[in-house]
Amino acid sequence: MRDNEKVADLIALEELLQVQFHDRTLLQRAITHHSCCVETAVHDSYDTLEFLGDAIIGAHVVEHIYRTYPNATEGEMTALKSEVVSRRVFARIGQKLGLFPFIRIDLANLRTFNERSRDSLCADVLEAIVGAIHIDQGPEVARDFIARVILPVVEQVSQEADINPKGKLQKVILQRTGNLPRYRVLEQSGRNNDRVFLVGVYEQEHLLGMGRASSIKEAGKLAAKEALEALRRKNG
Amino acid sequence: MRDNEKVADLIALEELLQVQFHDRTLLQRAITHHSCCVETAVHDSYDTLEFLGDAIIGAHVVEHIYRTYPNATEGEMTALKSEVVSRRVFARIGQKLGLFPFIRIDLANLRTFNERSRDSLCADVLEAIVGAIHIDQGPEVARDFIARVILPVVEQVSQEADINPKGKLQKVILQRTGNLPRYRVLEQSGRNNDRVFLVGVYEQEHLLGMGRASSIKEAGKLAAKEALEALRRKNG
Incomplete structure (x- = not known):
């Protein structure tokens, strides 16, 4: 590819990303697969930028989850994070954004290439583009890019995966009544390793759902699920 | 513990951390194990702040590695990151900082407790304290805290683990001569999956070390190791 074609490509990509680079060689690197530069991959391919971008995205996704789902447990947050920060979701975002035509790859150097x-x-x-934005533009521009391009999928994934029923119930109840749902342990039986808790979730004094499990957390989650199902039936 | 004792403790901890909180309940939460608040752990224990802090530390450690070892491969960076972002290293930092006496834990609620x-x-x-600083003080104060308390171990760990010989050699050669070491493929034999590369590392035209492996990367790493050993023998 001639140099002026390369530059035109990078400008088009900048428009797509809505980010103008100070140093376009960083953007160039972010789209260059190591098959194009076997001998100089450490400096010319996206590998280390991808490593950097992955960690930065992870931190922002976690912060977003922490702020958006204040009633989720650490286990629920971890589950949601690992659903979001996945090859599958990043691939979907990258494809939808239209990154593929910009990627520089030497197919002759690869054994197999498929969908x-x-x-x-x-x-x-x-991921590499996020790393490049972070280095070239600083943490705030990277944060804005992630907020615009990646964070919107968090809620989507959270709904797909049915991962966070307590957070979802809170949102629904808050919208309907202005109150927060409350959880109460209604019954506790067994002892030591065989404990069973029955937890109910309430809006004011109205029982919305119940759940039974070996931990209060899990029982509360089941109660929230039952409440959400009951609300769906009522509205459906 | 009475409330004024609690506050005195939090003030002492703030002095230790060199961070003054706007909302001390966040700091309080960061040092509270869920054994102290079984029923309200989601809001009162450090679990979710730890989850947040872990991701934030990860991003800063990766950025630091990316900037400090520009010649490291993605594999070398990943190895160094996983050495640094580990229970073992964080425990060492937390112990050295003197966090233990501040931690609130209900030993009666735990089955076993040991070193x-x-x-x-x-x-x-x-980790939870980093999460709390991030939420209470914003990303810059969190970054400064991490730079002061955590990042100094990166170089230490990198030397312990002998993970990054190319980076180390570069530093040594740059200090001695103002030049960067250069790598050259001296020989290439075999084919397809049985290739073997012989790589030499040079300061100007002076051969410092050689390495042989099935990839250029790995051979370069071995060459750098050999060079470092030769320099140590020369100086020892």
């Missing part, structure tokens, strides 16, 4: 490789490349390059 | 639990608590609380 999955395509997805995987888009996921890699999305 | 390892102590370490593990210090690691948890270090």
Whole structure:
């Protein structure tokens, strides 16, 4: 590819990303697979930028989850994070954003290339672009990019995966009544390792759902699920 | 513990951390193990702050590695990161900082408690404190705290683990001569999956070391190791 074509490509990519780079060689690197530069991959391919971007995205996704789902347990947050920060989700975002045509790859240097490789490349390059933005533009621009391009999927994934029933119930109840749902342990039986808790979830004094499990956390989650199902039936 | 004792403790901890909180209940939460608040752990224990702090520390450690070892491969960076962002290292930092006496834990609620639990608590609380600083003080104060308390171990760990010989060699050669070491493929034999590369590392035209492996990366790493050993023998 000639140099002026390369530059035109990078400008088009900047428009897509809504970010103008000070140093376009960083953006160039973020879209370059190591098959294009076997001997100089450490400096010219996206590998280390991808490593950086992955960690930065992780921190922002976790912060977003922490702030958005204040009633989720650490286990629920971890589950949601690992659903979001996944090859599958990043590939979907990268493909939708239209990154693929910009990626520089030397197919002759690769053994196999299929639809999955395509997805995987888009996921890699999305992360590498975040790394490049962070280095070139600083943490605030990177944060804004992540907020615009990646964080919107968190709620989507959280609903798909049915991972956070207590957070979802809170949102629904808050919208309907202005109150927060409350959880109460209604019954506790067994002892030591065989304990069973029955937890109820209430809006004011109105029982919305109940759940039974070996921990209060899990029982509360089941109660919230039951409450959400009951509300769906009522509205459906 | 009476309320004024609690406050005195939190003030002492703030002095230790060199951070003054706007909302001390966040700091209080960061040092509270869920054994102290079984029923209200989601809001009163450090679990979710730890989850947040872990991700934030991860991002800063990765950025620091990226900036400090520009010649490291993604694999070397990943190895160094996982050495640094580990229970063992965080426990060491937390213990050295003197966090243990501040941690609130209800031993009667725990089955076993030993030296390892102590370490593990210090690691948890270090992460939770970073999460609390981030929420209470914003990303810059959190970054400064991490730079002061955690990042100094990166170089230490990198030397302990002998993980990054190319980076180390570069530093040594740059200090001695103002030049960067250069790597050259001297020989290439075999084919396809049985390739073997011989790589030499040079300061100007002076051969410092050689390494042989099935990838250029790995051969370069071995060459750097050999060079470092030769320099040590020369100086020892």
